Amino acid sequence: LGPEVGGSIQVDVSPVNDAPVNVLPGEPQVAQEDQPFAIHGLQVSDVDAGSSTMEVTLSVLHGTLNLPVGSGVTVTGNGTGSLVLSGSQDAINALLSGGVTYQGEQDFNGQDALTMVTNDRGNTGSGGALSDTDVLSIEVQPVNDAPINQVPDAMAVKEDGSLSLSGISVKDVDAGSAPMSMVLRVEHGVLTLLGAAGAVSVQRAGSNEMTLVGSLDDLNSLLNGNLHYEPAKDFWGEDNLTITTSDRGNTGAGGALTDTTQVGITVTAEADAPQFGLGTHDIHVLQGAWVPLNLSASVVNPAPGELLVRIQNLGGAQVVDEHGQSVGHADNNGDWLLPMEDSVPLYVKDLAAGDHSLILTAESSAGGSTLSSAEETLTIHSQSGHNLLGSDQSDWLFGSTGSDRILGGQGDDVIRGGQGNDILSGGAGSDLFVWGQGDEGTATQPAIDTVIDFHPEEGDRIDLADLLKGVTDNSVDGLLNHLSASVTNGSGGLSDINLSVSPAGDGQVTQQITLKGVDLSGWNLSGSSSHDILQSMLDQHSLIIQHP
Structure with a gap:
């Protein structure tokens, strides 16, 4: 073998951008209708992000998202269906660790989804910006929504009259076709239905308390112009229509919910046929005597000031009580008008000597009309001496x-x-x-x-x-x-x-x-x-x- 040769080679490794990875909870999220819900477990992992700025977009289809501000992360879109977070990986993760608040749309229930898109903006290495997209399922469970009664303003009807109770209906966003119940009650009269009940079950029509059971649409159809109120005979004054609607808890959690509403009904007094009588029709007196008026006058359930007695031909005499105090007054025709508010002994005082034929009638005046009894004649023979x-x-x-x-x-x-x-x-x-x-x-x-x-x-x-x-x-x-x-x-x-x-x-x-x-x-x-x-x-x- 030849001689060993020694030396070194320099290798340059160019950085290549690594994609971010979203970390989501492992289980679908379960929220309640119309209730805020915190989603925990959202994080971002990026091995080469360092302290560089990255961007996370969170969005939902059927609600809004909220995160607190002032945490070193720029947050835009709070309170909307899409949030954009801009900041370092550590800052974003710190913010997400507190949970993202999800609020479904009003009355929404069903399936929604949180989409999380993280973009590292390509701040490190080659390859440009990289992103990761993940979807988290959100199940919004239904919660029963209360019915809402729709009623008119206060109403008025004449004594012994009839009143159409129009303008009454009910709303319920989740009632569907399920049966609901409505109880209508008055204190001083009866409730009737003039039209056919159709698919609605009706109990105690013609009484002071009626119960209706049917779907939302059927109830509203029946109530449209068919409900009437009749005050009790001869009643006048204030009554109340009380409406209590129950959805029977047919939809969502929370059990049955009700709405109770009152409508004031003023029954205005009307004239009634008065009853009138005299204890005697012929009296002999000595001049100067107080002549008793043995009369009786009445109407059923009189309103204040409704009943009076009219005396004709009284002349210069007057009517007094047992203490001599004048009772009543003369009208423009010279007739004496006696209010029948209190039951006190009444006398004719200061009659001149001679025969006097007083004509008496009872009058009921209310509501712009007057009804009178038959005339009664009282003859007073007044003579001088003792x-x-x-x-x-x-x-x-x-x-x-x-x-x-x-x-x-x-x-x-x-x-x-x-x-x-x-x-x-x-x-x-x-x-x-x-x-x-x-x-x-x-x-x-x-x-x-x-x-x-x-x-x-x-x-x-x-x-x-x-x-x-x-x-x-x-x-x-x-x-x-x-x-x-x-x-x-x-x-x-x-x-x-x-x-x-x-x-x-x-x-x-x-x-x-x-x-x-x-x-x-x-x-x-x-x-x-x-x-x-x-x-x-x-x-x-x-x-x-x-x-x-």
Whole structure:
């Protein structure tokens, strides 16, 4: 062999660019509809990238992507379907390690995909820019979306009218053709359907609560112009239509969801036919007496100010309450209008002497219309002086402020002496002697009235209920502080009953009443005490201390 030769050869290895490699999670990602979802496990590997700038593009088809900014990586497209990241490999990987937030489109569910494209921009070695593209599957699972009721603004209808409930429908993005339920309820009326129900199941139509079951399209088709509301008879005021729709949880996770909505319904008052009556149509009085208006007027469920009584031919007189305060007012025609808001005793005051025919009607006014009752005539015979004589009919006889003498005649009479010291006689028939507030005197000068022919066996009675308004116990024991009684023996087997009235129950007697010539043989008295006398009068219904 020849001699060994020594030496060295220089070999230059030119760099060739190595492609980046995307690192993705090994399993498909599972997100929930309408919920943000963080995708972890995205990284970039590039053996020769060093600190050079590279670019990563992340994109989805049915949603948006978000990454935090300020991490040394330039991020563009945040909140859109495509993100572009520009920076070093280490910086990009650090940013991706915190997760990429994926948000599916509103109400989207199904398959989406994240596409990751990394470009090393050819910063190292020959061969130019190289890239890697990978796709990560995203399954967006459905989540049930709640139904949404569509309703009109507040509505109005007249009392006893009918209202078309138009403008009601329901939306549900994932209902499809699955059955839904809708419950409609009102508090003061009924709900009806005028059209055919079609494929919708209807329960309790014609009641205050109706249930509908059907698909979204079928429900909306039925609701379109077919639903009506009728307020309860004579009802006026505020009602509410409450609509509760359930999707029954047919689509997606989360179970059944509902939407409850209310629509205000104002039922405006309308005039109703009033009922009207008079307790008597003929009254005899002494001039200056307060003439009671024994009237009754009513309508069903009246609105404030709806009901009044019109009195014609009142002239210069007026209507007052038991305290003498004027009630009502005269209108432009000279008629007296009485509001029927409160139930208080009413009287005609200041009638001139002579015969007066008052024409009375009840009127219901609401909603721009008025309904009137039939006319009733009250004839008042007013005479001067202090003596008043009834007829052979059943008369109402009323004294004035002086000491009067009133004789009832042959009928079943109602007699009230009024103020002063009066002498009263019912005559034949079943007569009622009445005392009211204002008739009594004072503690130092009580009024002293005498009934000269009191016959309980013929049905005669005395009515002290208005004087004894402070008595709440209708037993004799509860009465004794307000009323005492004694017996004075007379001639011919007859007796006088003496009553002393203390309206306030304070021992101050302001009214004395003597019942003359009373036959006590049928009274079944066990003694002569106040308790015995009053108990006997109550037992035989000859004493009235309370009105129903």
